[in-house]
Amino acid sequence: MFESLSQRLSSTVQRLRGRGRLTEDNIREALREVRVALLEADVALPVVQALVERIKVRAIGQEVLKSLTPGQALIKVVRDELTKLMGSAADELNLNVPAPAVILMAGLQGAGKTTTVGKLAKLLKERRKKKVMVVSCDVYRPAAIKQLETLAQQVDVLFFPSSTGQAPVDIAKAAVSEARKQFVDVLLVDTAGRLAIDPAMMDEIKKLHAGLDPVETLFVVDSMTGQDAATTARAFADALPLTGVVLTKTDGDARGGAALSVRYVTGRPIKFIGTAEKMDGLDVFHPDRVASRILDMGDVLSLVEEVERKVDKDKAAKLAEKVVKGKKFDLNDMHDQLEQMLNMGGLTTLLDKLPGIGAIPEKLKSQVNDKEIHRSIAIIRSMTKKERRHPTLLNGSRRARIARGSGTSPADVNKLMKQYQQMEKMMSKMSGGGLKGMMRGMKGMLGGRGGPGGFPMH
Numbered sequence: 001m002f003e004s005l006s007q008r009l010s011s012t013v014q015r016l017r018g019r020g021r022l023t024e025d026n027i028r029e030a031l032r033e034v035r036v037a038l039l040e041a042d043v044a045l046p047v048v049q050a051l052v053e054r055i056k057v058r059a060i061g062q063e064v065l066k067s068l069t070p071g072q073a074l075i076k077v078v079r080d081e082l083t084k085l086m087g088s089a090a091d092e093l094n095l096n097v098p099a100p101a102v103i104l105m106a107g108l109q110g111a112g113k114t115t116t117v118g119k120l121a122k123l124l125k126e127r128r129k130k131k132v133m134v135v136s137c138d139v140y141r142p143a144a145i146k147q148l149e150t151l152a153q154q155v156d157v158l159f160f161p162s163s164t165g166q167a168p169v170d171i172a173k174a175a176v177s178e179a180r181k182q183f184v185d186v187l188l189v190d191t192a193g194r195l196a197i198d199p200a201m202m203d204e205i206k207k208l209h210a211g212l213d214p215v216e217t218l219f220v221v222d223s224m225t226g227q228d229a230a231t232t233a234r235a236f237a238d239a240l241p242l243t244g245v246v247l248t249k250t251d252g253d254a255r256g257g258a259a260l261s262v263r264y265v266t267g268r269p270i271k272f273i274g275t276a277e278k279m280d281g282l283d284v285f286h287p288d289r290v291a292s293r294i295l296d297m298g299d300v301l302s303l304v305e306e307v308e309r310k311v312d313k314d315k316a317a318k319l320a321e322k323v324v325k326g327k328k329f330d331l332n333d334m335h336d337q338l339e340q341m342l343n344m345g346g347l348t349t350l351l352d353k354l355p356g357i358g359a360i361p362e363k364l365k366s367q368v369n370d371k372e373i374h375r376s377i378a379i380i381r382s383m384t385k386k387e388r389r390h391p392t393l394l395n396g397s398r399r400a401r402i403a404r405g406s407g408t409s410p411a412d413v414n415k416l417m418k419q420y421q422q423m424e425k426m427m428s429k430m431s432g433g434g435l436k437g438m439m440r441g442m443k444g445m446l447g448g449r450g451g452p453g454g455f456p457m458h
Helices: 003-017 024-040 045-059 070-086 113-127 142-155 168-181 199-212 227-239 257-266 287-294 300-310 313-324 331-343 346-352 362-366 371-381 385-389 396-406 410-446
Strands: 101-106 132-136 158-160 186-190 216-222 244-248 270-274 282-284
Touching: 003 024, 024 045, 024 070, 045 070, 045 257, 070 257, 070 287, 101 113, 101 199, 113 132, 113 142, 113 186, 113 244, 113 270, 113 282, 132 142, 132 168, 142 158, 158 168, 168 186, 168 199, 199 227, 216 227, 216 257, 227 257, 244 257, 257 270, 331 371, 331 385, 331 410, 371 396, 371 410, 396 410
Parallel strands: 101 186, 101 216, 132 158, 132 186, 216 244, 244 270
Antiparallel strands: 270 282
16 A cells, blocks of 8 residues: 555655755645645545645744754654544544444445454454454345354354344344353444445444444445545445444555545544455554655554564574574474565565665566565475475485475575575574674675565566
8 A cells, every 4th residue: 555655755755855955945846746646646635735735834834944954854744744634643442331342334335344344353352352243234145144154263253143034233133132141342243235325225224323332333445446435434424423444455555545535534533454355454553654654664663563463472482592502594494484474464565564665666576576485485395304404415306306396496496495595594693693693694685686585586
């Protein structure tokens, strides 16, 4: 998300960063470019006008022009105003009510409501340690009920059965009753959508809301619909007392206009964003971190949190202990490291959160993908246990056999072994030469024509 906007905005403000002095003309010119960048990102026109005006008022005031580092001060103003536009701070779900806390999910058909219910159930269970039940009130699509049941099994939460012959309000009330009996903390209620807003859908969801009195009513919207997302969100906000918005499919949205428009248009906070198709692809929305990413400052905090959640701490501790004791880093260790990288969303996801990534040419960025990691894992898995523990055994005939077994070429196996040797060298320097040794090792891995972690870009 935000790739095109980030490139335009970051290049505009970075040009002003190093200037010792800014004039009103410099700032006006930069703001014209900011305005065009926002419109191209499909941000709603009233939002663009309001944002640019707020930046302009602060930028041509004392705060920027009289600053010792005016370029830096202007970047801070843009970042602050982007953050404010999207809601200033992360807005948590309010679960501080007598159990079960009912969360009603609304939105159009195809926005990803049912999948989001599954993702949110997983997030609440794992991160907030809640006992969760899900129920579908979409009596028009039997496939939606079945889909939710499958997702509930997948993320290991309770599922309340429903059928097409029942009234949605009756289903919801019965689910609340069952949730109380089973001491459920949170009940997530999936609702029917339509391809467009119509009176029948709105009437049904109003009745559901009245019958349930949910603590949270979340509007789920596809970010790829751009300005339409904000328009649809406003229609739902007029009909329902929404408490927040969930933006889905942000991994497929290069522009990000919806994220910048929805809060301003509806007055409701964005609470979550869908970042990937997997069940753990739902994140809390942090406006300040998103603003930093738009300005190509990275999002290191989210990266650290992701590592905390997804890295296998036992394996990491064992590897650290092995390195400290000076034991040899083998191909089993390399296999574990590659798997951990995929668990965190792969190279693309990791790179997106690093500062300065916008400065890398698009052609080069498009070459960074996870095919190489999958290929490397397949090669290592085609080795015997003894070969993984003792890589020096891998002579020409063994490498040819491994290539056949993994569906790769001997050249691919040789490439992997070269990467392994670089990693092994870095680990041995870490155990012997401390931080300096590690930095030298990393320089060796990142040098030459290789990509991040020594992986070639294909």
